[in-house]
Amino acid sequence: MAASNRLLDLLGVELPIIQAPMAGATTPQMAVAVSNAGGLGSLPSALYSEAELRAALETVRNGTSKPINVNFFSHENPPEDTARQAAWRRALAPYYVEAGLDPDAPLAAGGRAPFNAAFASVVEDLRPEVVSFHFGLPAPELVDRVKRTGAKVLSSATTVAEALWLEARGVDAVIAMGVEAGGHRGNFLTPNSLVGDMSTQVGTLSLVPRIADSVSVPVIAAGGIADRRGVLAAFALGAEAVQVGTAYLLTPEASVSAVYRQALASAEEATAVTNLFTGRPARGIVNRLMAELGPLSDLPPAFPTAGGAIAPLRKAAEAAGRGDFSPLWAGQAFRLARPMSSAELTRSLAGVA
Amino acid sequence: MAASNRLLDLLGVELPIIQAPMAGATTPQMAVAVSNAGGLGSLPSALYSEAELRAALETVRNGTSKPINVNFFSHENPPEDTARQAAWRRALAPYYVEAGLDPDAPLAAGGRAPFNAAFASVVEDLRPEVVSFHFGLPAPELVDRVKRTGAKVLSSATTVAEALWLEARGVDAVIAMGVEAGGHRGNFLTPNSLVGDMSTQVGTLSLVPRIADSVSVPVIAAGGIADRRGVLAAFALGAEAVQVGTAYLLTPEASVSAVYRQALASAEEATAVTNLFTGRPARGIVNRLMAELGPLSDLPPAFPTAGGAIAPLRKAAEAAGRGDFSPLWAGQAFRLARPMSSAELTRSLAGVA
Numbered sequence: 237m238a239a240s241n242r243l244l245d246l247l248g249v250e251l252p253i254i255q256a257p258m259a260g261a262t263t264p265q266m267a268v269a270v271s272n273a274g275g276l277g278s279l280p281s282a283l284y285s286e287a288e289l290r291a292a293l294e295t296v297r298n299g300t301s302k303p304i305n306v307n308f309f310s311h312e313n314p315p316e317d318t319a320r321q322a323a324w325r326r327a328l329a330p331y332y333v334e335a336g337l338d339p340d341a342p343l344a345a346g347g348r349a350p351f352n353a354a355f356a357s358v359v360e361d362l363r364p365e366v367v368s369f370h371f372g373l374p375a376p377e378l379v380d381r382v383k384r385t386g387a388k389v390l391s392s393a394t395t396v397a398e399a400l401w402l403e404a405r406g407v408d409a410v411i412a413m414g415v416e417a418g419g420h421r422g423n424f425l426t427p428n429s430l431v432g433d434m435s436t437q438v439g440t441l442s443l444v445p446r447i448a449d450s451v452s453v454p455v456i457a458a459g460g461i462a463d464r465r466g467v468l469a470a471f472a473l474g475a476e477a478v479q480v481g482t483a484y485l486l487t488p489e490a491s492v493s494a495v496y497r498q499a500l501a502s503a504e505e506a507t508a509v510t511n512l513f514t515g516r517p518a519r520g521i522v523n524r525l526m527a528e529l530g531p532l533s534d535l536p537p538a539f540p541t542a543g544g545a546i547a548p549l550r551k552a553a554e555a556a557g558r559g560d561f562s563p564l565w566a567g568q569a570f571r572l573a574r575p576m577s578s579a580e581l582t583r584s585l586a587g588v589a
Numbered sequence: 590m591a592a593s594n595r596l597l598d599l600l601g602v603e604l605p606i607i608q609a610p611m612a613g614a615t616t617p618q619m620a621v622a623v624s625n626a627g628g629l630g631s632l633p634s635a636l637y638s639e640a641e642l643r644a645a646l647e648t649v650r651n652g653t654s655k656p657i658n659v660n661f662f663s664h665e666n667p668p669e670d671t672a673r674q675a676a677w678r679r680a681l682a683p684y685y686v687e688a689g690l691d692p693d694a695p696l697a698a699g700g701r702a703p704f705n706a707a708f709a710s711v712v713e714d715l716r717p718e719v720v721s722f723h724f725g726l727p728a729p730e731l732v733d734r735v736k737r738t739g740a741k742v743l744s745s746a747t748t749v750a751e752a753l754w755l756e757a758r759g760v761d762a763v764i765a766m767g768v769e770a771g772g773h774r775g776n777f778l779t780p781n782s783l784v785g786d787m788s789t790q791v792g793t794l795s796l797v798p799r800i801a802d803s804v805s806v807p808v809i810a811a812g813g814i815a816d817r818r819g820v821l822a823a824f825a826l827g828a829e830a831v832q833v834g835t836a837y838l839l840t841p842e843a844s845v846s847a848v849y850r851q852a853l854a855s856a857e858e859a860t861a862v863t864n865l866f867t868g869r870p871a872r873g874i875v876n877r878l879m880a881e882l883g884p885l886s887d888l889p890p891a892f893p894t895a896g897g898a899i900a901p902l903r904k905a906a907e908a909a910g911r912g913d914f915s916p917l918w919a920g921q922a923f924r925l926a927r928p929m930s931s932a933e934l935t936r937s938l939a940g941v942a
Contacts, residue, residue, distance in 0.1 A: 396924075414792060414794070415792060416791070416792045416795050435862065435884050435885075436859050436861050436875060438769070438921045439767060439768060439769045439792035439793065439794065439813050439921055441767070441792060441793050441794050441812070441814065441822060441921075442819075442921040442925065443921075445816065445818045445819070445922075445925055446922075446925060449925075459792075459794070460792050460795040462795075463798065465798045465825055466794060466795075466798070466826070468822075468825035469794060469821075469822035469823070469826050470822070472818055472821035472824075472825055473818050473819070473822050474818060504748075504749065504750070508789050522789060531788050568792055568794075568795040569794070569798075569799075572795065572798055572799060572802075
């Protein structure tokens with residue numbers, strides 16, 4: 237029932253606990269605390285510029301001598317689609333009017349940065365021991381640049397087909413991401429724009445053993461795990477480590493807004509997968525926007541461009557103490573999480589004192 | 590990690606394995622084989638008349654001296670809604686035309702029988718050791734009639750609120766039914782008619798520990814479990830037994846049509862929760878009707894009346910070897926199931942030779 241040494245050796249860590257990268261909520265201090273506790277701390281880069289990532293990664297490097305993980309999104313930015321953006325703004329216009337905002341005011345771009353040559357240079361310079369990707373993998377030449385640094389490469393699979401695709405392209409381990417997981421779904425072969433395809437996404441309990449039966453690389457379980465019981469269950473299913481995100485939102489090292497913290501503390505079994513905030517399906521606590529326009533909809537323009545038009549609504553609502561338009565990313569196990577430090581949580585998940 | 594004796598003592602069985610009642614697919618022979626192997630065989634009654642249930646239960650009684658479970662749906666039949674039925678028939682009319690059927694031909698009622706006084710008499714006469722309900726519980730006086738026979742009472746919960754509701758009304762154990770489970774969702778406090786509410790249903794991995802933390806009666810895990818690994822995971826989460834359905838569809842004791850058997854053997858990670866076949870959400874393998882009209886839709890009339898208009902389409906398609914309109918109920922773990930006898934499967938799930 238204990239995690240095999242195979243994955244611990246691969247990652248160079250003592251404990252089979254990976255703190256999930258959560259762009260916006262994970263801080264360098266969180267990653268440092270997790271790695272120093274013996275787990276694998278992860279730094280998300282999707283909301284960073286190259287310079288910001290470099291600074292954050294230097295902070296992590298200075299905080300720990302243990303292995304660290306840097307996570308990148310590997311989508312391609314879509315072509316400009318003015319018609320869909322206009323339709324999206326029309327759909328949101330009543331909310332703008334209600335908030336006293338101009339529905340036609342120019343917008344800042346709402347983006348998430350994909351892995352690119354500039355980020356690859358940061359990896360080459362600062363040499364994180366592990367690099368994980370979300371939404372498949374970047375172009376082969378970029379993956380090769382990462383591998384030549386000696387970094388171990390991980391990526392998420394939401395189906396057996398995705399796990400086989402990743403294994404064939406040389407990942408060192410597969411993160412089996414069940415539908416319970418918070419934040420963006422990692423799916424990249426299953427279409428993400430259709431309600432029907434999202435409805436077939438599988439829970440961790442079924443997904444982990446299927447993927448463990450299908451690939452020869454180690455499997456990391458993600459989704460629905462927030463305490464030691466979930467970790468033991470994941471090992472029983474064939475996982476060699478777990479990736480836990482939501483539980484770390486309750487640590488003092490998390491960067492979480494007041495409305496987000498309040499939602500995490502008060503809501504009851506009410507998360508859903510929505511594409512309204514970015515254009516890609518992601519799980520969060522149900523709020524007004526999700527209840528009224530979704531949770532899944534054909535309206536939002538392609539990832540990551542849907543967020544620009546949400547941002548002013550979010551800002552106005554949060555100023556009034558409401559999370560009506562905030563992406564309150566959380567996994568289905570969020571009510572199992574208990575407030576404690578990132579180091580304590582890492583050890584608690586691993587079952588060590 | 591072993592199941593506590595508490596639930597085994599309560600149910601009077603040797604193995605912590607409950608074969609799920611699957612109306613249409615479970616035979617008396619399956620229930621007999623499971624109970625004789627040391628698990629708890631379950632006879633579903635939703636598609637039986639009183640006389641049919643009595644005959645089936647007598648067959649089970651004659652086949653085993655071990656404890657048996659009889660399962661009932663506890664919905665109330667809805668009032669006639671001719672406008673919604675007409676709209677539903679209009680939506681299905683193109684399929685009727687394509688199949689060479691008359692869209693206006695009179696229909697047989699498509700029903701599922703709820704627990705009632707006649708079924709209570711069967712329980713009083715044949716005294717199953719366990720009675721389980723789905724969709725909450727029937728009226729208190731009917732529950733009392735069951736309890737006075739000495740039967741232990743189980744029911745399914747899909748949320749903590751439902752588990753607390755059931756415990757307050759005296760159930761002996763709660764079945765924590767994760768979203769992975771095949772067939773009808775057991776939800777009864779969460780509305781079942783809205784797409785959004787269904788999207789918040791929780792996976793077994795998160796649900797079992799939450800319910801185990803919230804009630805003092807034993808918890809049975811259901812959903813996503815098809816082999817020994819899932820059983821061990823359920824125990825780690827706090828369950829004292831598991832209820833497994835889909836894996837029993839591959840046993841020789843199952844009554845499964847040719848198209849159904851073919852879908853179970855060939856499909857890949859493609860189940861979804863749909864309300865098209867009966868009017869209530871239920872998980873099955875995605876087929877043409879689900880892909881084209883759903884999987885969830887506001888069109889079907891209230892449970893259980895949606896099925897009448899589907900029946901002629903199903904019959905015609907199955908005659909042509911296609912499951913386009915058949916409810917192919919299956920849980921998300923269906924690809925983990927391996928063909929074997931019901932007795933072997935029961936022992937294999939329990940980890941005994």
